[in-house]
Amino acid sequence: MSQILLKNGFIVSMNKEEQVFTQGDVLIENDRIKAVGHVEQSLVTPDVEIVDAKGKIIMPGLINTHVHTSQQLGRGLGDDVNLLTWLHERIWPYESSLTEEDSYISTLLCCLEQIRAGVTSFAEPGGQFVSGMAKAVNQIGIRAKLAKSVMDCGEGLPKVWQKTTQEELDKQEEDLRKFHNTADGRVQVWFGLRTIFNNSDDLIIKTKELADKYGVGVHMHVAEVKEEVEYALETRGATTVKHLYNLDVLDKNFLAVHTVWLTNEEVNMFKEKRVKVSHNPAAAMRVLGFAKIPRMLKEGICVTLGTDGAAASNRMDLIDEMWLTSLIHKGWRLDPTIMKAQEIIRMVTVNGAKALLEEDNIGSLEVGKKADVIIINPNSAGMLPIHDAIANLVTSMHSSNVESTMCDGKWIMKDREILTVDEDSIINEAKERAESIYKRAGIVLPHRFPYI
Ligand SMILES: [Zn+2]
Structure with missing residues (x-):
């Protein structure tokens, strides 16, 4: 059993009451959410991974x-x-x-x-x-x-x-x-x-x-x-x-x-x-x-x-x-x-x-749902200040504010680093393949960029 505890974040739960917790925790156990808001210490195992989300927003993926x-x-x-x-x-x-x-x-x-x-x-x-x-x-x-x-x-x-x-x-x-x-x-x-x-x-x-x-x-x-x-x-x-x-x-x-x-x-x-x-x-x-x-x-x-x-x-x-x-x-x-x-x-x-016919599994941070969670770091010139967090998420958040992305209880991106695949090699291969497809498809555009 593995646990991850996201601590002290501003939680946008999107549960039925659309509750927000101004300073709350999310406990994840394996692929599912075990607790949201106030987490009882008795639920937490000694080898839990703790992530400090103070000053950050935690919301559903x-x-x-x-x-x-x-x-x-x-x-x-x-x-x-x-x-x-x-x-x-x-x-x-x-x-x-x-x-x-x-x-x-x-x-x-x-x-x-x-x-x-x-x-x-x-x-x-x-x-x-x-x-x-x-x-x-x-x-x-x-x-x-x-x-x-x-x-x-x-x-x-x-x-x-x-x-x-x-x-x-x-x-x-x-x-x-x-x-x-x-x-x-x-x-x-x-x-x-x-x-x-x-x-x-x-x-x-x-x-x-x-x-x-x-x-x-x-x-x-x-x-x-x-x-x-x-x-x-x-x-x-x-x-x-x-x-x-x-x-x-x-x-x-x-x-x-x-x-x-x-x-x-x-x-x-x-x-x-x-x-x-x-x-x-x-x-x-x-x-x-x-x-x-x-x-x-x-x-x-x-x-x-x-x-x-x-x-x-x-x-x-x-x-x-x-x-x-x-x-x-x-x-x-x-x-x-x-x-x-x-x-x-x-x-x-x-x-x-x-x-996606998955309302029982994803879309909100609720006990028993799949742990598809993101952490937003709003501390950037482009997103601050925050007077109304929900408004900022729509009006001034940029993708660069997404600090970490978790799906099915596993980090895909943590602190802006992709953990599951080699990002650089994918980008390099994508450039080569794009050039080759362009030639095969017989499309001709001006201003070709010499990326290989
Ligand atoms: Zn389409």
Whole structure:
């Protein structure tokens, strides 16, 4: 049995009462939280590891509900172009050129960035190699829901991606059998649906059936761009959300990403079916538009935050997304009282846990939950002073303030040092592989940086 005692910190528990403890302790035993707030000395073993958190903030590890780990080596390939150029001339050539080993390194690099920004769990909507992603997640020590990128129709798809409905379903089941609940349960496999542009109704219906059969979630880009809604209307006779509603696939294990182009009626459909939403503000501001997040929150819909992929929004930093979320809706609605800091903290903790179907395990610091914990050191010119700790976490925290990150009771980063993998060698290999993929994909950009 091993114990870790975090002492004298400002604890943001995110328990049901959203209690904070101005000076409290967190006792961790093996992979779970044993006590929070005041810790009885009788619970503590003599060989406990003690961490002094005085003047620091202890909170649940952050949850990123939408991140394309396989796009990490494609950061910067899709800037300043429209969506179709981004997709057909940049991302498809890039992603279809990846090998399994590329996907592994890309995932490691993506996880490093996330861990440094306090993320302990994420949901991946789908790369080509669940095997490569699972290996990386297992090694680095984070928690993830992985899925394959699934497409069975659509024009212009690279040859390597032209698959039948059954092939896509079989491959996902095979991945699930191999990798679900591996790495002490940290790696779980979900079902993916890319978008309605590339998914037949047969695939959508069967995917939901399989997700229910295995008790996991479905992760899908929904009503992402205006053209998508128009396409659905033209080809299926209903807008994306209405069509998914008619197919009866909207449900509490359905994670809908972006959800920008929804009518109020469709927001109500999400509410009725208890669909979970992943809001990605940076990606939304770049190309998609404003999602009706304040309305969704008012209706009690479970809204969470995601970074999207590095080829889409460049920064896989959930702390930046928190800050952006607090700003963009205020500006759009001309109402500085909406999107309060407490709501945004909820999105990256308890709501994230619900969206990942893990509310009993993660998302808050409570006795019996998994020990996914971060320590924030606010003593920097960029974060101080703190007059309201919850507000500062959203408005002035930077990823550099995350001092330590723990997942499943184990330190992944302690005092800014990554302990589970060799960070320098991953960065070096990522540079070499990125250069090689760029050449294979045949993309040509100006201002190439001579990093090798
Ligand atoms: Zn995405």
